[in-house]
Amino acid sequence: MSTTRFDHLVVAAANVSAGVDYLERQLGVRLPKGGEHPRMGTHNHLMRLSANSFVEVIAIDPDAAPPSRPRWFGLDDPHVRASLAASPRLLTWAVNTPQLEALALGEVPLGRIEPMSRGALNWDITVAADGSLAAGGLLPAVLQWHCDTHPAERMQDLGCRLTRLTLYHPRADWLAACLQRLGAAELARVEPLADSEDAWLEAELETPLGRRVLSSRVPQRPAAV
Incomplete structure (x- = not known):
């Protein structure tokens, strides 16, 4: 285990x-x-x-x-x-x-x-x-x-819970194998991307505002017209 x-x-x-x-x-x-x-x-x-x-x-x-x-x-x-x-x-x-x-x-x-x-x-x-x-x-x-106890026990609980962590990567098999070696394969879902796409991760949380998603994706600026 x-x-x-x-x-x-x-x-x-x-x-x-x-x-x-x-x-x-x-x-x-x-x-x-x-x-x-x-x-x-x-x-x-x-x-x-x-x-x-x-x-x-x-x-x-x-x-x-x-x-x-x-x-x-x-x-x-x-x-x-x-x-x-x-x-x-x-x-x-x-x-x-x-x-x-x-x-x-x-x-x-x-x-x-x-x-x-x-x-x-x-x-x-x-x-x-x-x-x-x-x-x-x-x-x-x-x-x-x-x-002796995890530091989170002393932190303020504001009603937010992590429900899903998803990792998007062009080399999804490699990333999944790395997580397996770390014993972390069950902690995040790995999804494949095309070779031309940049890797990113997102965390889904239940919050006082309902379901919300935090992302590492850098927003793309609109192309100049």
Whole structure:
């Protein structure tokens, strides 16, 4: 039986206030403040999805010292930053496991294990050396919490629940095989795309506004007439 569990959705924004406003429009709830990540120069707001899962809005912290390495979730990538300047969006997802080292040493390209903290909370997480998103965000970040209970238990419950996570990718068989190796095959549905299409993911949630979908798809600008 797999010990890999869905952990959280990562929604990013050019600044954290824009991200909170965006999710309020999309989901009908306003996420409370989380805290700061000193090693990455970021901060977040958080909301519980279940007793062991949550959604976070993350952004570069303008008051933090720049980190000595690229920030996680591709937040230093010029293309990611340009897209977030246009609109906040779902970037990626994360899973947790008590066997992080074994998974990180496997065949799936996850990056290196990095120790992280936020206040008194500590965990290890996989991050690429250049900070880039694994498979453009479709492969999850993998983490291992160092706490007795999942942090989501202490987050505010605003009535939102994740009902489905779908990954769209031109190499759907490869992506499904990677998830199988991570023990995460049952956590998301994988759908194929044409070779010419860009990969993206979407999360379906039940919210106070009803069914809502968050997407990593970058909106296409209308062609000039």
